[in-house]
Every structure is written in structure tokens, then in C-alpha cells.
Amino acid sequence: MPPSPPPEEGSLEDRFPVARDVARLAGVSTSTVSRVFNGTAAVRADKRDAVLKAAEELGFVANGAARALSMRRFMAVGAVVPNIENEGFLRTLSSFQERLRRDGYTLILTNAGYDLDNEWQEASFLLERGIDGLLLVGDLHRPALLERIARQRIPTVQTFTLSAARPCVGFDNLAAAGRAAQYLLDLGHRRIGVITGIRKDNDRSGARVAGIVHALAARGLTINPAHDVETSHGIAAGRDALRQILSQSTPPPTAIICGTDQLGFGVMIEAQSRGVAIPGDLSLIGFNDADYAAFLTPALTTIRIHAAEIGQVAAEHLLARMAGRSVVRLTEIAAELIVRGSTAPPRPSMDNA
Amino acid sequence: MPPSPPPEEGSLEDRFPVARDVARLAGVSTSTVSRVFNGTAAVRADKRDAVLKAAEELGFVANGAARALSMRRFMAVGAVVPNIENEGFLRTLSSFQERLRRDGYTLILTNAGYDLDNEWQEASFLLERGIDGLLLVGDLHRPALLERIARQRIPTVQTFTLSAARPCVGFDNLAAAGRAAQYLLDLGHRRIGVITGIRKDNDRSGARVAGIVHALAARGLTINPAHDVETSHGIAAGRDALRQILSQSTPPPTAIICGTDQLGFGVMIEAQSRGVAIPGDLSLIGFNDADYAAFLTPALTTIRIHAAEIGQVAAEHLLARMAGRSVVRLTEIAAELIVRGSTAPPRPSMDNA
DNA sequence: CCGGGCTATGATAGCGGTTTCATAATGGCC
DNA sequence: GGCCATTATGAAACCGCTATCATAGCCCGG
The missing domain is CATH 1.10.260.40 (lambda repressor-like DNA-binding domains)
Structure with a gap:
């Protein structure tokens, strides 16, 4: 009251x-x-x-409310991202917001914390608010959410993924990670490890691992389960992950692909402190091309995502649909492998002939 | 009919x-x-x-609009930050949003791009929307904005600053930077440099520089203008800044305080590539305690800001005022100097006796 | 100078909720 | 069982804006 x-x-x-x-x-x-x-x-x-x-x-x-009520238009779009603090999402949101703003729309932002139930709750909250459009991350959502979106006929766009199911602006996670694995294979690596954040409720992580598995399989290789670790995110998590991998008695991997550059940075630090040379003893690939990736020693090979472009295109997609204009359902944004100093052929050894 | x-x-x-x-x-x-x-x-x-x-x-x-109209409450608060992509603001916004969400409020976010006219425009836009509360960064705003806030009686809170003029949740930039300078002075440094982002329209940067100047003045010292550089933000900007400082013919500074850890990182990289030893030849202090600051080599001495706490307290402040409860106008959030490996006494030299 | 087609304007009916206020239903108590 | 004090309920009046529609003004050709 x-x-x-x-x-x-x-x-x-x-x-x-x-x-x-x-x-x-x-x-x-x-x-x-x-x-x-x-x-x-x-x-x-x-x-x-x-x-x-x-x-x-x-x-x-x-008065905006009276206006919205009368026009049946809220002039606001919502975005539910897994983690507001993630640099990649942020660059996307920033350009997303900017583009929307130019057309007079406001951005309402909320955080799902990598949990689908949470995402559904947060999105519902925004939908109740009367948003005219919605941005989601990924292709994996609670059916109840998808149902509601369909029922309310809210223009929705998925980002950081490509899926035939719903309109998307993003890239093929599976292919991108596959390309990284392929590159390592071409360099001669055979024992390749993977470190990612939580994979539950996260189709992007899953697809990336699948892409690597797929590329290896094409050469008759597999990932040693001991070299496949799922952890939280952040630099410290990367350190722990490498520590965990190296503590196994199996021969260590000669290359590791990380789900984010932060994890990659963590791996690098742990490697350094253990005297494991990068890229000599261990090649390393990150994901996202964080601002500092190019400045690490060695500079981190990574997959660059044009996050800002995703945001802009997603905004344009939504703007078009909200205006009743027709749109392309799928826009692929390039995800390129940026080769830097952290990758090299493995040292010759008996089992890597 | x-x-x-x-x-x-x-x-x-x-x-x-x-x-x-x-x-x-x-x-x-x-x-x-x-x-x-x-x-x-x-x-x-x-x-x-x-x-x-x-x-x-x-x-x-x-229907949210109908509801807002009849209750004369929008259940939304706005935030205008200088740069959405900045890690510090982001951590603040994240906890800010989370706290608001718990009370059923949504966060509407917009970006001012370190420009006061822009801030005024964006804030007006939000105010028209009918937001119930507003978060701003800093104490410097266009009079027209302050007037409008007063007129509409919108509860507003300023962050990352402390000012008697309006309710704030933040810290004393001048004192914090002063403490960093004091620390360097105590180590024996006399030639201290400063690198910050754009200072125009940014009272925080200004106050920090002032804090340093003040601390030096207390010892009868000044900053050599050639060692005081204002640049853009980002790692590359930090590199350029150090390059610029070292290209001067004056004796180089023995210590530098940076406005952000990113600038500090840039300085570190440039120093490394020039064979300038940190902290041997040059002590370095950053600002913000970015996630990677502790992991650089050497680990970066910096001023830690409890960004998440700022967000939470700011949200609680707004929530209280929107509910008509009384509040404290000023909440100081600690900004502590975290001493790590990038700072040490200067090498003994003739003019540093 | 008049009628017909335009254009600018105001009266008014929503939009979809919340909130009086009056009334109907209920319950307590002797 | 009757009476009064509650309590639950619905009708209707907003909230402040936009949209529809009828009309008042206007210009112009005949």
C-alpha cells in the first residue's frame, strides 16, 4: 500500500x-x-x-504507463542472460541496448544465473511487465516459457546459438569448438583435454564439448575422461581444473581447450607455477577473446566472438518484428579461431609419433 | 449505428x-x-x-501498464552508468538488480558513455517512463537533471562517490587515491606518475588525481606534468600511456598509480616489453581489483572496491525510500589498498635519497 | 455567394487494472 | 432467535493517455 x-x-x-x-x-x-x-x-x-x-x-x-496502456505497447524489451557479469554477454547487451535506444525502446535486464528454472521465472516476470520483445541466451529453455512466449506472441530472439527451432542470432558452437580441435589435431596433438563451466542447463557448453568430441572421433580419437573437467567459472576455477588434470596418473594432455578465456588464463597461471611450458608442453585455446587474451604471455589462442554484433543484429531483428516487418530467422555471426602464441605442435614423443 | x-x-x-x-x-x-x-x-x-x-x-x-497506472507505481528503477561494459559497474549492477528483484522491482539499464549530456538524456528517458527510483554514478550531473529529479521527487542514489549534496553509497575517491600515494611515499618514492581515463565529466577520476596531488603536496612534492596522463580506457591505452611517459626526456617516475587495473595491466605489459622491471624500476598501483589483478606477474597492488556491496546497499536505500521509510543519506563502502607484488621501494639513486 | 470536400479540433470512449463505498453475508453474544 | 459488529463482495469511479468520430472552420470552384 x-x-x-x-x-x-x-x-x-x-x-x-x-x-x-x-x-x-x-x-x-x-x-x-x-x-x-x-x-x-x-x-x-x-x-x-x-x-x-x-x-x-x-x-x-x-505518463509512460498510461501511454503504454492506451497504445498497448510498452516500448521496452527484456533480456534474460545467464550471467550479467560475463564480459561476452555484456558486450552483446551493450550494443543491444544502444540499438534499441535509438528506436526509443528501453532495455529491462535480468539475470538467470545459469539455471533454467530461474530463467523461466525471470522471463515470466518480464513478460508480466508487458515487454514487447525478449532476448534469451541459448536454445535450451523450460517448455513452460516457450509456451508462454508463443501464447503471448512475444517476439523473441535467441543469441549465442543457432537453432532451427526459433529465431537466432549467434554462431554454431559445435562447429566453432570443432574448428579449434581440428586445428590442434592438425598441429599433431592427440591427447586433447577440455575444461568448461557448468554444462547443465547450458546448451552452448554442451555443443562445444560435442564439437570437440566429434572432431576427435573423425580421427578415431576420444577425450580421456580424466582430461575432461567441468568446473565453475573464473580464473581460480581454471587453475584448479589444470591441477586436477595433472594430478591424474595418466599421461597429461598435450593441449587443452577451455570454455572461456578466464579458464584459459587460470590454466596458464597454474602451468607457469608448475613449470609446464606453454605452448611447449601444453597448447591452450580459450573462448571469447577477452580484452586481455592478446596480452597474456604467451598470447592466448582463442575463438573470437563478435559479441557486439550479436547484440546489434538481435536488436534489429526484434525491432523489425515488433514493427510487424518480416525478418530472417537465422543470422550467423562469425566465430573465428584467432591463432596466437599459446598453441604449437606437441613435443615429439613416443606415443605422439 | x-x-x-x-x-x-x-x-x-x-x-x-x-x-x-x-x-x-x-x-x-x-x-x-x-x-x-x-x-x-x-x-x-x-x-x-x-x-x-x-x-x-x-x-x-x-497487465503491468494498467497496474502501474492505477497504482501510480511502476515497480521499476532505472540505472544510468557511464559504461555498461566496465567490470566494476557491472558487479555493482548485478547485485543491485538482484536485490531489487527480490522486492519485485525490475531494473532498466542505460548507458551514458562518460558524457553528462548523454546522461541527462538517458535519465530523462527513464524518468518519462515512470521509474520509481534512479541510480546514478558520481556526483557530477547536469543541473537540468537534478532539477527534474527534485521536481518529480524520484528517490535517487549516487554511487562510487561520497557527497554531502545527495544520498550516496560509495567511497571517498580522494582519500582512497591519497592512501595509495601515501603508501608509495612511505616506500620512498618521490617521482610518482598518474594515468587515468577521461577526466572530463568524471568527478571520480578528478577526485583521485586530486587525492594524489594532495598527498604529494603534504610532502612538498608535485606531479611532473609529463607523468600525468589522461587517456581512454583499456589495456592498450595503458601501454600507450607508459610509452608516452617514458618517451619524455625527464627522469621517469619510479611509481605510477593507474585509474583502473586495465590501465595497470597495460603499463605492466609495456614495461615488460621494454625491460623495465616491476616493481624494481617501477612500482605500480591499479584501481578496482579486477578478477585477474591478483594473477598477474607480479600481482598487481590495487585498491579494492566492494562493488557488489555498493549495489546491494544502493538497492536497499532506494527500496527504503520508495516505501517511504527513512534512510541514512550516506553509506561509505570500504576501499582498501591491497598490497601485492607490483610495489616496492624505489632503487636507491642520487635524487631519491 | 454558396455548397462540397478538406482539415484541424474537441468530446468521449476505451485501455485494464485498483480502490473507494455501499451493501450483502456472516458471526458472536446475550 | 434477534441484533449489532464484522467481514466479504460488487458497482462504479478513477488513473492519464490515445484513438475514433462527429463537427466546426476553411478554401475554392462554379
Whole structure:
């Protein structure tokens, strides 16, 4: 219950000016005020000026809720991302927001924390709010959410993935990771390890691992389960992961592909502190091309994702659909392997002939 | 022509269910539906169940705009930050959003790009939208914005700063930077340099530089203008800045304080590539304690900001004011100097006796 | 100078909720 | 069982804007 609404009379000083106040002061009707502000119909110049002057004087600001209610348009789009703090999502959101803003839309942001039930809750929350469009990450969502989106007919776009099921702006995670694995294979690596964040509820991680497995399989190879670790995210997690891999008695991998550059950085640090040379003893590939990836020693080979482009294209997709224009359902954004110093052929050894 | 012919149950499938549909199906009035969903008054158990069942069946979702209009509450707060992609702001926003969410508020986010005119535009945009509260960064804003906030009586909180003028959750930039300078002075440094991002429209950068100047002045020292550089942000900018400083003919600084850890990282890389030893030849202090700061070699001495705490406290502040509760105007969040390996006493030399 | 087609304007009916306020149903108590 | 104090309920009045529609003004050709 809002705080005690004092029985104020319209002293105009303690109450927001509304369209009627402007209309009265300008000597016109509220319809005309509306027309002036929305340009929905011609208004004689002198009246328009009077309205603008009155509005200026009163400090009139149209009430967004009333407007949204009347127009049945909220002029806001929502985004539910697994982790707001992730640099990649952020670059995407930043350009997404900027593009939307240019068309007068606001961005409402919420965090799902890599949990699908949470995603469903957060998205519902936004949907209740009346958002006109929705951005999601990935292709994996609770059926209830998909159902609701369909029912409310909310234009939705999925990012960081490509899927035939729903409109997407992203890249092929499986292929991208496959390319990284292929590159390592071509260098001569045979024992390849993988480190990723949590894979549950995350189709991107899953697809990436699958891509690597697939590429190896084509050469009759597999990932040694001891070299396949799923951890949390962050630099420390990367360190721990390498420690875990190296603590196994099996021969260590000669190359590792990480789910993010942060994990890669962690691996690098742990390797350094153990005297494991990169890329001499261990080749390393990250994912995302974080701002510092190029500056590590050695510079980190990684897969560059054009995150900002994803955001912009996703915004344009949504904008088009919200305006009733037709759109392409799938836009592939390049994910290129950037070869830097952290990868090299493995040292010749007996089992790597 | 008779007035609007009652659109007799348009197949109900092509139109959102509204409260009246639920009411009709449950055999109650819309008032009761509203009461059930808001718990504003007691409703007999059987009716409540009927309403809930009907709502469930129809997939009813209250229209947020109508709700906001009639309650004169939007249940949304806005945040205008200089740079969405900045890690520090992000950690703050993340916890800010999370805390708001728990009370049913949504976060509307927009980017000002380190430009006050832009900030004023973006904030106005949000204010028009009807946000119930606003988060800003810093104490420096266009008077027009402050005026509008006052006029609309929108609870507003400033972050990353402490100022008597308006409610704040943050820290004393001047003192924090002063402490860093003091530490370097205590180590014996006399020639101290500064590298920050753009200072125009940014009171935080300004205050930090002032803090350093102040600390030096207390010892009768000044910053050599050639050692005081203002640049953009990012690792590359840090590299360039050090390059610029070292290209001067003056004796180089023995220590540098950077406005962010990213700049610090850049300095470190450039130093490395030039054979300038850190901390031997050059001590280095960053700002923010980025996730990787502790992992650089040497680990970066920096000022740690509890960004997440700022967000949480700011949210609580706003929540309290929006609920009409009283609040403390100023909350200081610690900004501690974290001493790591990048700082040490200067090498003894003639002019550093 | 008049009628016909335009255009600018105002009155008014929603949009979909919440919230009085009056009334109907209920319950407690003697 | 009757009476009064509660409590639950529905009708209707908003909230502030946009959209529809009828009308008042206007210009112009005949």
C-alpha cells in the first residue's frame, strides 16, 4: 500500500502536471496535446507552439504507463542472460541496448544465473511487465516459457546459438569448438583435454564439448575422461581444473581447450607455477577473446566472438518484428579461431609419433 | 449505428485474458480478482481458489501498464552508468538488480558513455517512463537533471562517490587515491606518475588525481606534468600511456598509480616489453581489483572496491525510500589498498635519497 | 455567394487494472 | 432467535493517455 496519499487539492505544485493541465493552459484539448507530442496528425502551428510552451512551463512529462496502456505497447524489451557479469554477454547487451535506444525502446535486464528454472521465472516476470520483445541466451529453455512466449506472441530472439527451432542470432558452437580441435589435431596433438563451466542447463557448453568430441572421433580419437573437467567459472576455477588434470596418473594432455578465456588464463597461471611450458608442453585455446587474451604471455589462442554484433543484429531483428516487418530467422555471426602464441605442435614423443 | 456492439467473447484465443475474463469464469467481480492477486483484503477461501483456478486455466497475466497506472507505481528503477561494459559497474549492477528483484522491482539499464549530456538524456528517458527510483554514478550531473529529479521527487542514489549534496553509497575517491600515494611515499618514492581515463565529466577520476596531488603536496612534492596522463580506457591505452611517459626526456617516475587495473595491466605489459622491471624500476598501483589483478606477474597492488556491496546497499536505500521509510543519506563502502607484488621501494639513486 | 470536400479540433470512449463505498453475508453474544 | 459488529463482495469511479468520430472552420470552384 502506497504511503498515505494526503488529500491534496490540485495546487498543481504537489501533483504532476498531466496532459489536461497542459491542454488547459494552452487553451486546447488533450487530444491536441497528444497529437503534438506524437505527431499523429497535423496541428496548426500556433496551437502546437502554445502546447509546447505550456508543457515546457509546467514541466510536463507524459505518463509512460498510461501511454503504454492506451497504445498497448510498452516500448521496452527484456533480456534474460545467464550471467550479467560475463564480459561476452555484456558486450552483446551493450550494443543491444544502444540499438534499441535509438528506436526509443528501453532495455529491462535480468539475470538467470545459469539455471533454467530461474530463467523461466525471470522471463515470466518480464513478460508480466508487458515487454514487447525478449532476448534469451541459448536454445535450451523450460517448455513452460516457450509456451508462454508463443501464447503471448512475444517476439523473441535467441543469441549465442543457432537453432532451427526459433529465431537466432549467434554462431554454431559445435562447429566453432570443432574448428579449434581440428586445428590442434592438425598441429599433431592427440591427447586433447577440455575444461568448461557448468554444462547443465547450458546448451552452448554442451555443443562445444560435442564439437570437440566429434572432431576427435573423425580421427578415431576420444577425450580421456580424466582430461575432461567441468568446473565453475573464473580464473581460480581454471587453475584448479589444470591441477586436477595433472594430478591424474595418466599421461597429461598435450593441449587443452577451455570454455572461456578466464579458464584459459587460470590454466596458464597454474602451468607457469608448475613449470609446464606453454605452448611447449601444453597448447591452450580459450573462448571469447577477452580484452586481455592478446596480452597474456604467451598470447592466448582463442575463438573470437563478435559479441557486439550479436547484440546489434538481435536488436534489429526484434525491432523489425515488433514493427510487424518480416525478418530472417537465422543470422550467423562469425566465430573465428584467432591463432596466437599459446598453441604449437606437441613435443615429439613416443606415443605422439 | 448502435454504440459499440459488445465484442461478444471474441474467440478468447486471439486476445489476452484480462481480469474480467477471470472474474466471469470464476463467477466473481474484478475487484475480487484484484484482491486475490494483491492480497489487499481478505477473500473467502473458495472464491480465492476459484479465481486462481480460472486464472491458471486462462493463463491470465495482469497487465503491468494498467497496474502501474492505477497504482501510480511502476515497480521499476532505472540505472544510468557511464559504461555498461566496465567490470566494476557491472558487479555493482548485478547485485543491485538482484536485490531489487527480490522486492519485485525490475531494473532498466542505460548507458551514458562518460558524457553528462548523454546522461541527462538517458535519465530523462527513464524518468518519462515512470521509474520509481534512479541510480546514478558520481556526483557530477547536469543541473537540468537534478532539477527534474527534485521536481518529480524520484528517490535517487549516487554511487562510487561520497557527497554531502545527495544520498550516496560509495567511497571517498580522494582519500582512497591519497592512501595509495601515501603508501608509495612511505616506500620512498618521490617521482610518482598518474594515468587515468577521461577526466572530463568524471568527478571520480578528478577526485583521485586530486587525492594524489594532495598527498604529494603534504610532502612538498608535485606531479611532473609529463607523468600525468589522461587517456581512454583499456589495456592498450595503458601501454600507450607508459610509452608516452617514458618517451619524455625527464627522469621517469619510479611509481605510477593507474585509474583502473586495465590501465595497470597495460603499463605492466609495456614495461615488460621494454625491460623495465616491476616493481624494481617501477612500482605500480591499479584501481578496482579486477578478477585477474591478483594473477598477474607480479600481482598487481590495487585498491579494492566492494562493488557488489555498493549495489546491494544502493538497492536497499532506494527500496527504503520508495516505501517511504527513512534512510541514512550516506553509506561509505570500504576501499582498501591491497598490497601485492607490483610495489616496492624505489632503487636507491642520487635524487631519491 | 454558396455548397462540397478538406482539415484541424474537441468530446468521449476505451485501455485494464485498483480502490473507494455501499451493501450483502456472516458471526458472536446475550 | 434477534441484533449489532464484522467481514466479504460488487458497482462504479478513477488513473492519464490515445484513438475514433462527429463537427466546426476553411478554401475554392462554379
